[in-house]
Amino acid sequence: MLKVSIITIGDEVRIGQVVNTNAAWIAKEITQLGAFISNHITIGDDFDLMLSTLKSEINKNDIIITTGGLGPTHDDITKPVLLKYFNDEIIFDQNSFQNIKKLFNSRGRPITDRNKLQAYIPSKSIPLLNQLGTAPGLMYKLPDDKLLFVLPGVPAEMKSITSNSILSIIEAKIKQQNHNVILYKTLHVAGIFESSLADLVGDVDEFLELSTLAFLPSYGGIRLRIGTEAENFDIAQKEIDRITEILYKKVGQFIIGEDELDLATLLSEKLKKRKYTVAVAESCTGGGLGFEFTKIPGSSSYFLGGVISYSNSVKNEFLNIPNKILEQYCAVSKETAELMAMNCRLKFNSDYSLSITGIAGPDGGSEDKPVGTVWIGISDKEQTTAKLFHFGNDRDLIRERSIQTALLMLFDLIK
Amino acid sequence: MLKVSIITIGDEVRIGQVVNTNAAWIAKEITQLGAFISNHITIGDDFDLMLSTLKSEINKNDIIITTGGLGPTHDDITKPVLLKYFNDEIIFDQNSFQNIKKLFNSRGRPITDRNKLQAYIPSKSIPLLNQLGTAPGLMYKLPDDKLLFVLPGVPAEMKSITSNSILSIIEAKIKQQNHNVILYKTLHVAGIFESSLADLVGDVDEFLELSTLAFLPSYGGIRLRIGTEAENFDIAQKEIDRITEILYKKVGQFIIGEDELDLATLLSEKLKKRKYTVAVAESCTGGGLGFEFTKIPGSSSYFLGGVISYSNSVKNEFLNIPNKILEQYCAVSKETAELMAMNCRLKFNSDYSLSITGIAGPDGGSEDKPVGTVWIGISDKEQTTAKLFHFGNDRDLIRERSIQTALLMLFDLIK
Numbered sequence: 001m002l003k004v005s006i007i008t009i010g011d012e013v014r015i016g017q018v019v020n021t022n023a024a025w026i027a028k029e030i031t032q033l034g035a036f037i038s039n040h041i042t043i044g045d046d047f048d049l050m051l052s053t054l055k056s057e058i059n060k061n062d063i064i065i066t067t068g069g070l071g072p073t074h075d076d077i078t079k080p081v082l083l084k085y086f087n088d089e090i091i092f093d094q095n096s097f098q099n100i101k102k103l104f105n106s107r108g109r110p111i112t113d114r115n116k117l118q119a120y121i122p123s124k125s126i127p128l129l130n131q132l133g134t135a136p137g138l139m140y141k142l143p144d145d146k147l148l149f150v151l152p153g154v155p156a157e158m159k160s161i162t163s164n165s166i167l168s169i170i171e172a173k174i175k176q177q178n179h180n181v182i183l184y185k186t187l188h189v190a191g192i193f194e195s196s197l198a199d200l201v202g203d204v205d206e207f208l209e210l211s212t213l214a215f216l217p218s219y220g221g222i223r224l225r226i227g228t229e230a231e232n233f234d235i236a237q238k239e240i241d242r243i244t245e246i247l248y249k250k251v252g253q254f255i256i257g258e259d260e261l262d263l264a265t266l267l268s269e270k271l272k273k274r275k276y277t278v279a280v281a282e283s284c285t286g287g288g289l290g291f292e293f294t295k296i297p298g299s300s301s302y303f304l305g306g307v308i309s310y311s312n313s314v315k316n317e318f319l320n321i322p323n324k325i326l327e328q329y330c331a332v333s334k335e336t337a338e339l340m341a342m343n344c345r346l347k348f349n350s351d352y353s354l355s356i357t358g359i360a361g362p363d364g365g366s367e368d369k370p371v372g373t374v375w376i377g378i379s380d381k382e383q384t385t386a387k388l389f390h391f392g393n394d395r396d397l398i399r400e401r402s403i404q405t406a407l408l409m410l411f412d413l414i415k
Numbered sequence: 416m417l418k419v420s421i422i423t424i425g426d427e428v429r430i431g432q433v434v435n436t437n438a439a440w441i442a443k444e445i446t447q448l449g450a451f452i453s454n455h456i457t458i459g460d461d462f463d464l465m466l467s468t469l470k471s472e473i474n475k476n477d478i479i480i481t482t483g484g485l486g487p488t489h490d491d492i493t494k495p496v497l498l499k500y501f502n503d504e505i506i507f508d509q510n511s512f513q514n515i516k517k518l519f520n521s522r523g524r525p526i527t528d529r530n531k532l533q534a535y536i537p538s539k540s541i542p543l544l545n546q547l548g549t550a551p552g553l554m555y556k557l558p559d560d561k562l563l564f565v566l567p568g569v570p571a572e573m574k575s576i577t578s579n580s581i582l583s584i585i586e587a588k589i590k591q592q593n594h595n596v597i598l599y600k601t602l603h604v605a606g607i608f609e610s611s612l613a614d615l616v617g618d619v620d621e622f623l624e625l626s627t628l629a630f631l632p633s634y635g636g637i638r639l640r641i642g643t644e645a646e647n648f649d650i651a652q653k654e655i656d657r658i659t660e661i662l663y664k665k666v667g668q669f670i671i672g673e674d675e676l677d678l679a680t681l682l683s684e685k686l687k688k689r690k691y692t693v694a695v696a697e698s699c700t701g702g703g704l705g706f707e708f709t710k711i712p713g714s715s716s717y718f719l720g721g722v723i724s725y726s727n728s729v730k731n732e733f734l735n736i737p738n739k740i741l742e743q744y745c746a747v748s749k750e751t752a753e754l755m756a757m758n759c760r761l762k763f764n765s766d767y768s769l770s771i772t773g774i775a776g777p778d779g780g781s782e783d784k785p786v787g788t789v790w791i792g793i794s795d796k797e798q799t800t801a802k803l804f805h806f807g808n809d810r811d812l813i814r815e816r817s818i819q820t821a822l823l824m825l826f827d828l829i830k
Contacts, residue, residue, distance in 0.1 A: 012631060012640070014452050015599060016442030020435055023457070027431030037429050039464075042438070042455040049454075075629050112610065132807075156809055184430060195527065214490050216427060225427070260432075280702075280723070286709025287695075287702025290723040294701025297777050297810060305729035307722060308695070308705040314720035314763065318733070348729065362712050392547075394571055395712060 001229070002035040002170070002179040005061040007043070007053060009068035009078060010153055014044040022067045022158055028260075029162060033171050034181030034233050035063070045069060050081045054148075062146055063170060065162075068153030070135040072114045078150060082122050086140070091123045096136045099129060125150070128165040130157050137161040139169075145177065174233070182229045183236040187247055188257040190221030190408060197222055200251050207246050211239060221256070221408075256411065263407040264292050270414050271302035278410065279348035280306035281319055281340040283331065283357040284374065289403045304348045309340065319343045332357050332369055337386035341377030345384075352413070353379045354406045355386070360398045374402045378409050416644070417450040417585070417594040420476040422458065422468060424483035424493060425568055429459040437482045437573055443675075444577060448586050449596030449648050450478070460484060465496045469563075477561055478585060480577075483568030485550040487529045493565060497537050501555070506538045511551040514544060540565070543580040545572050552576040554584075560592065589648070597644045598651040602662055603672040605636030605823060612637055615666050622661050626654060636671070636823075671826065678822040679707050685829050686717035693825065694763030695721035696734055696755040698746065698772040699789065704818045719763045724755065734758045747772050747784055752801035756792030760799075767828070768794045769821045770801070775813045789817045793824050 006026050012018045023040040031037060038061055043049050050069075057064050069078030083090065097119035104111045118134040121127050128137030130152065138150040149166055151158045174181060189197060194217050201224075204213050211228040226243050230236035248255060257266045271278060280289045286308055293303045309315040312326050320343050321336060329335040340355035358374030365371035371393045377386035387409065391401040421441050427433045438455040446452060453476055458464050465484075472479050484493030498505060512534035519526045533549040536542050543552030545567065553565040564581055566573045589596060604612060609632050616639075619628050626643040641658050645651035663670060672681045686693060695704045701723055708718045724730040727741050735758050736751060744750040755770035773789030780786035786808045792801035802824065806816040 011629065011642075013439070014442065014454070015446040016439040016444075016452070017599075017601070017640075019439040020455070024428070024431040024434040027429065029431070031430040037431070038458075039429070040435070040455075040457040043453075073630055114610075156807070156812065184432075186432070195529075214426065215488055225432075227426075282702065282705075284709070285706065286714070286718070287697065287705025287721060287723060288709075290697075290702025290725070291700065291706050291814075294699075294703075294725060294775075295811065295814070297775075299701070300725055303701070303725050305723040305725040305733070306702060307733070308702060308720040310705070310709060310715055310718050310720040317762075318720070318722070347732075360709075360712075392571075396710065397571065399706075399710070 001182060002063060002174050002177075003038045003061040004030055004035050004063045004065065004170075005038050005057040006040040007057060007064065007066040008040065008153075009043060009045065009050060009066055011044040011075070013042050013068070022153065022155055025155070025159060026065055026067070026162060029167060030170060031182075031184060033167065034174055034183055034236060035170055035179075036182050045075050045077055047077055047081055047084075050078070051085055054081070054085055058142060058146060058148065063149070063173075064147070065149045065151065065166070067151045067158050070150065070152045072117055072134070079120075079122060082125065082138070082140075082150065086122065086124050088122045088124045090120045093119050093121045093127050093136070095129075096121060096127050099131075099136070100134045103134060128161050130161055131164070132160050133157040137165065139165075145173075147173075178231070180229055180231055181233045181236045182227065183233070183240055185226045185240045185244060186259050187224040187226075187244065187255050188221055189224060189251060189254045190256050191412070192222075192251070192254045194222055197251060197254070201247070202250065207243065209239075211243055213243070256408075263404060263411060264296055267293075267407055267411055267414075268296040268299060268302070270411070272298070274414070275302075276351040276414065277302050277304050277348075278352045278354070279304045279344050279350040280353065280406075281344035281355040281377075282306060282308050283310060283315070283340075283355075284360040285356045285399050285402050286310055288399055289354060289356060289406055292403050292407065304350050306348075307344060315340065319347070330369070332359055332373055332375060334375055334386045334388070337375035337377035338379075338384050341379035341386065342384040345379045351380060352410060354410055355379075356402050356406055358389075358391075358398065358402060360395045361393060362395060372398050374398065376402065376406050376409060378406075378413060380413065416597060417478060417589050417592075418453045418476040419445055419450050419478045419480065419585075420453050420472040421455045422472060422479065422481040423455065423568075424458060424460065424465060424481055426459040426490070428457050428483070437568065437570055440570070440574060441480055441482070441577060444582060445585060446597075446599060448582065449589055449598055449651060450585055450594075451597050460490050460492055462492055462496055462499075465492070466500055469496070469500055473557060473561060473563065478564070478588075479561070480564045480566065480581070482566045482573050485565065485567045487532055487549070494535075494537060497540065497553070497555075497565065501537065501539050503537045503539045505535045508534050508536045508542050508551070510544075511536060511542050514546075514551070515549045518549060543576050545576055546579070547575050548572040552580065554580075560588075562588075593646070595644055595646055596648045596651045597642065598648070598655055600641045600655045600659060601674050602639040602641075602659065602670050603636055604639060604666060604669045605671050606827070607637075607666075607669045609637055612666060612669070616662070617665065622658065624654075626658055628658070671823075678819060678826060679711055682708075682822055682826055682829075683711040683714060683717070685826070687713070689829070690717075691766040691829070692717050692719050692763075693767045693769070694719045694759050694765040695768065696759035696770040696792075697721060697723050698725060698730070698755075698770075699775040700771045700814050700817050701725055703814055704769060704771060704821055707818050707822065719765050721763075722759060730755065734762070745784070747774055747788055747790060749790055749801045749803070752790035752792035753794075753799050756794035756801065757799040760794045766795060767825060769825055770794075771817050771821055773804075773806075773813065773817060775810045776808060777810060787813050789813065791817065791821050791824060793821075793828060795828065
């Protein structure tokens with residue numbers, strides 16, 4: 001196994017001002033290569049702690065990746081720490097400077113001395129081109145064939161350097177040094193309770209052999225994660241395929257997707273293939289369903305648009321919901337949800353439409369219709385229906401669950 | 416200083432399948448009390464590594480908080496690790512069982528044996544009520560007045576137990592034991608370049624004394640984070656206030672908010688106070704601006720709704736943008752953005768409106784209008800204008816920046 005440690009540096013992450021998306025992204029990319037992430041560590045801009053963490057992680061791992069602390073301000077002390085750790089000195093790197101010049105030229109801005117400072121790098125490091133920013137990444141070749149990669153904390157820059165320079169090095173290293181490979185595959189299951197799923201899967205020891213199977217419930221369904229270790233990538237992949245096949249035989253009718261494919265992506269493929277179009281009418285989600293549809297590149301080929309009918313007057317004017325219906329049944333009702341969906345489909349002239357109307361709270365709930373009550377409507381040329389859900393009492397979760405459930409309803413209908 | 420370590424347990428976080436929002440949330444809450452977060456560590460469901468991490472973190476810190484691994488499946492090994500670490504045995508906790516019964520009754524579901532297992536806890540631990548789930552939190556009183564808190568990984572449950580049971584204990588501990596307190600305050604600055612801001616702030620050594628000031632550029636502007644350490648909360652707060660006052664004198668006209676107050680929240684207060692209403696017309700953000708407005712509880716008092724005009728036909732039909740305009744100037748143009756904003760305001764009869772039309776990519780760009788080109792329009796009774804932005808070439812970032820910039824434009828207009 002090639003053991004990898006991820007170190008995130010920065011007070012803003014340490015004190016929780018920024019969520020550590022960098023570590024998750026790096027971990028996911030490197031796990032896909034078959035390497036083993038041993039841990040993520042987040043520390044502040046603290047010279048001594050950075051030194052001791054670097055030391056212990058280099059000691060325990062084959063590859064160490066740090067992000068953060070490479071900027072041009074006095075808080076950014078990653079380079080001084082490296083100079084101390086490797087007993088090194090700073091040198092001017094012409095290539096990095098050319099890159100900085102190119103960046104500033106393209107933005108039409110002059111280079112300041114502070115920007116130029118970014119072209120100074122530790123002499124024992126190998127610079128890695130940063131196409132999106134002024135701080136080059138740094139690579140160190142360490143004893144025992146270990147590698148240290150030092151990256152800026154800006155997510156786009158970190159991702160660009162990792163994708164362009166680091167992943168291929170790690171991939172080659174795993175192959176050349178015959179490291180054992182660990183692979184994972186996730187199957188997304190929906191429409192069945194966890195206990196019933198476990199019954200259908202049966203005794204896992206009968207087919208898992210040396211692999212593992214984790215049951216991970218989430219509000220969109222249940223994730224089944226297969227994990228396997230083998231002497232190389234191909235053997236691991238075959239073992240994953242073998243178990244995947246068995247699981248498809250056992251619970252295939254409930255599997256809606258694999259790996260990171262989320263519902264919006266899955267739907268996107270289906271809608272594109274069949275040339276269907278969709279429109280949305282959103283109340284409590286305020287546009288979130290449309291936002292989720294349109295995160296997919298190319299969504300304009302099937303997503304026509306929508307109406308955010310947050311107030312009743314908008315429901316009335318833009319979606320022709322009669323005030324009588326809104327008064328008699330209220331905005332959060334089967335009747336309103338169905339009319340929203342149907343009229344949305346007709347107005348947008350789409351093949352399908354989805355509507356969401358609910359009480360996201362914290363106010364607005366009643367004994368009859370407590371916070372978390374959500375009606376989701378769906379309409380095609382043949383039918384219009386709406387389903388009632390209770391999504392708990394956390395505003396953000398209610399909205400997120402509404403969006404994912406609406407996507408799932410459309411996914412099921414097209415299936 | 417009360418030193419706190421946060422340990423996140425779970426393979427799904429380790430391999431990057433899930434972003435570690437738990438650690439950020441805990442860090443932020445505890446930092447606000449004046450405690451010092453020394454680090455966050457993420458490890459997998461690995462018995463030995465959990466044991467050794469627990470040992471070293473207890474050794475180096477006053478308070479240790481773990482999340483994850485308390486579920487009812489075989490992957491969840493936090494309780495076995497605790498039994499081993501403390502040489503302890505498991506006992507049935509009647510209170511925890513009553514809570515589980517209550518939860519299942521309220522959902523109208525029967526309790527299975529697997530659920531009942533959750534009421535068994537290590538005898539040396541003190542259970543902390545989990546109002547939202549079946550796994551109670553656990554507290555251990557350790558030698559040298561140290562504390563270990565063990566929490567479930569489900570974010571809502573972790574948050575509920577932390578808020579209800581843990582924060583007050585930490586707060587009291589800081590006071591009783593006379594720990595030094597570290598506090599931070601962030602001022603959000605917009606409408607000025609970082610270098611000009613630095614010039615206006617001037618020599619920080621003249622007023623910082625023992626405090627620190629970090630400049631953190633972000634795409635919505637620049638964050639100025641003051642950090643200070645003092646012998647108690649009141650003294651630290653006074654020092655923060657003193658520096659805040661100085662910064663307001665120096666750059667007050669550019670400060671748009673404090674601490675975690677984001678733009679949607681700031682706008683919400685302004686709109687509510689002045690009883691203004693707003694509507695949106697969104698193209699490339701697909702509903703994201705509406706979603707951002709409506710994340711605020713009570714947003715229905717000022718947010719009327721919007722049109723997601725993802726396709727040109729929707730721009731034409733719902734927002735009366737003449738096809739001639741769309742053909743002559745194209746959908747991503749000053750003319751279209753202004754018409755979208757104006758017609759949206761008129762159709763929704765709102766005081767203000769915002770429109771966004773741009774090229775989020777990766778396709779659809781041209782030499783003239785590359786990916787990242789975004790026009791944002793704004794309209795009130797007196798004027799309608801639109802501004803051109805270039806937000807790079809990352810689809811998610813382009814959409815996020817468009818949303819935040821639109822909010823900022825409205826914020827500035829109302830100011």
